[in-house]
Amino acid sequence: MPQQYDAIIIGSGVNSLVCAVHLSAKGWRVGVFEQAATPGGAVKTLELTEPGFRHDWAAMNLSLFAGSGFFKEHGDDLVARGLEFAPAAKCFASVFEDGRWFGVSTGPGETRARIAAFSEADAEAWDRLCGGFGEKAEYVFALLGNPMQMHRQGRLLAKALYRKGFAWTADLGRLLLSSPRAFLSETFESDHVRATLAAWGMHLDFAPDMAGGAVFPYLESMANQHFGMVIGKGGADTVTRALVSKIEAAGGEVHCGRRVARIVRDGGKATGIGFEDGETASASRAVIANLAPGGLMDLLGDDSGDAGFDGKMRNFAHAPGTMMIHLAMDGLPDWSAGEELKQFAYVHVAPSLDQMARTYQQAKAGLLPDEPVMVVGQPTAIDPSRAPDGKHVLWIQVRMVPGEISGDAAGQIEGRDWAEIKEAYADRALDLIERHAPGLKAKIRARTVVSPLDLQADNPNLVGGDQIAGSHHLSQNFLFRPAFGHATGKTPVDGLHLTGASVWPGAGTGAGSGYMLAQKLGGK
Numbered sequence: 001m002p003q004q005y006d007a008i009i010i011g012s013g014v015n016s017l018v019c020a021v022h023l024s025a026k027g028w029r030v031g032v033f034e035q036a037a038t039p040g041g042a043v044k045t046l047e048l049t050e051p052g053f054r055h056d057w058a059a060m061n062l063s064l065f066a067g068s069g070f071f072k073e074h075g076d077d078l079v080a081r082g083l084e085f086a087p088a089a090k091c092f093a094s095v096f097e098d099g100r101w102f103g104v105s106t107g108p109g110e111t112r113a114r115i116a117a118f119s120e121a122d123a124e125a126w127d128r129l130c131g132g133f134g135e136k137a138e139y140v141f142a143l144l145g146n147p148m149q150m151h152r153q154g155r156l157l158a159k160a161l162y163r164k165g166f167a168w169t170a171d172l173g174r175l176l177l178s179s180p181r182a183f184l185s186e187t188f189e190s191d192h193v194r195a196t197l198a199a200w201g202m203h204l205d206f207a208p209d210m211a212g213g214a215v216f217p218y219l220e221s222m223a224n225q226h227f228g229m230v231i232g233k234g235g236a237d238t239v240t241r242a243l244v245s246k247i248e249a250a251g252g253e254v255h256c257g258r259r260v261a262r263i264v265r266d267g268g269k270a271t272g273i274g275f276e277d278g279e280t281a282s283a284s285r286a287v288i289a290n291l292a293p294g295g296l297m298d299l300l301g302d303d304s305g306d307a308g309f310d311g312k313m314r315n316f317a318h319a320p321g322t323m324m325i326h327l328a329m330d331g332l333p334d335w336s337a338g339e340e341l342k343q344f345a346y347v348h349v350a351p352s353l354d355q356m357a358r359t360y361q362q363a364k365a366g367l368l369p370d371e372p373v374m375v376v377g378q379p380t381a382i383d384p385s386r387a388p389d390g391k392h393v394l395w396i397q398v399r400m401v402p403g404e405i406s407g408d409a410a411g412q413i414e415g416r417d418w419a420e421i422k423e424a425y426a427d428r429a430l431d432l433i434e435r436h437a438p439g440l441k442a443k444i445r446a447r448t449v450v451s452p453l454d455l456q457a458d459n460p461n462l463v464g465g466d467q468i469a470g471s472h473h474l475s476q477n478f479l480f481r482p483a484f485g486h487a488t489g490k491t492p493v494d495g496l497h498l499t500g501a502s503v504w505p506g507a508g509t510g511a512g513s514g515y516m517l518a519q520k521l522g523g524k
Helices: 014-025 069-080 110-118 120-144 150-164 166-177 180-187 191-203 215-227 237-249 293-299 307-314 339-343 353-364 418-436 452-458 512-522
Strands: 003-010 030-033 085-088 090-095 101-105 229-232 253-255 260-266 269-275 280-290 321-329 346-349 373-377 392-401 444-450 496-499
Touching: 003 014, 003 269, 014 030, 014 069, 014 237, 014 280, 014 496, 014 512, 030 280, 069 237, 069 512, 090 191, 090 215, 090 339, 101 110, 101 191, 101 215, 101 339, 110 120, 110 191, 120 150, 120 166, 120 215, 150 166, 166 215, 180 191, 180 215, 180 353, 191 215, 191 353, 191 373, 191 392, 229 237, 237 253, 260 280, 260 293, 280 293, 280 512, 293 307, 321 418, 321 452, 346 418, 353 373, 353 392, 373 418, 392 418, 418 444, 418 452, 496 512
Parallel strands: 003 030, 003 280, 030 253, 090 346, 280 496
Antiparallel strands: 085 229, 090 101, 260 269, 269 280, 321 392, 321 444, 346 373, 373 392
């Protein structure tokens, strides 16, 4: 007898679990099926190095989740089920080859004073950005927090034009379309300030010269200045565990180690799923696929009944990959630029716009970058509970790297197989950090290196190690994520819906696509 549900969700990432929670609250019986051994997708925490050292597998920053509409509605119950955040007042910083550093934090006047040390004109520009943030944030967050439908976005545009006028609205539109370099170069004169903020573009596949990328450095810098950052107390999986608990309390189920092999259809309607072992599960109301577009086509046998849709899904573009380095440490890095850096959640090693642009192009060309961009997460500076007393973990993203290697930009690593060369490339990354934090390697107790293909093996949505499940470039964002006509997760198959980071509003822990789909299906 097949398992029967109102809705089946393929994949257990944060969008899946959020969708399941909201549908369950509306009375739906939901079954979530995950191919990995642990739920959460990119949002999970594991003891990857030594017992007692808890490492966030991929996602660490939970600020988007904490600020989401979903959390506003369901947060009290999630907190009652164990969800706990650890706030960070000192959010992110960058270190530079000249021995200086710059960082953004919430303390009164702290960030402005650091900017003024580089340029008083830039400090005044920062004041202007902060002063205008409230007005801009109202419209940008409304854009990101609503379904990408013409009538909804049209109303938002009309509201902006009526309340703020054409010039203000056009200026906001220009920000949304600008590249990080264009926005930062016309706003600040200090290369240090520009590079520190531009590093956030690299988190979302926006090298400095990519149109449409300016909004991410803008939002991250302003949001961190005004609200700070939050990570999960004990690990990012505090979110996953609370969500799973809420699903199960409502009668839903979350099954791990179950790889879905196909989507079952009857008369053109999705009615369930089939597993590799031949078993099936049926859904009376919806099948929801938290899959990269290519993965969806695999389960449909490359035929949705709409050749145009099929081509768009197969041509969906992925960003370059990421390599993760997880370190168990005897102490935090001794940053030579300043002792205060030990207190920051993130320290970027991304010294200039030009270096970030070069790194990105090398990765796109299939080359191992000679100087990758480094995101050094210091979660135990914010949440000591993640490691034994006096010990620490480091969470290091190596951005960007190719999923398939064609060569080494530095001409030093000959291998082309990630399984063979990942340790050597991790050494290169750690050597770069060591230049800014002498003695780092002597503090390492144990390390685990996760290549782009390791990320994909754990979560097939991360194609080639693409942690954002698809490029956010303008041709694949807004109305075009994942394709025009399908930004709400609609597919040509009746009863089949797409969600996840490949669907508008895209990557991050805000779970926007899962929540908006659940509201559409189950009601607000």
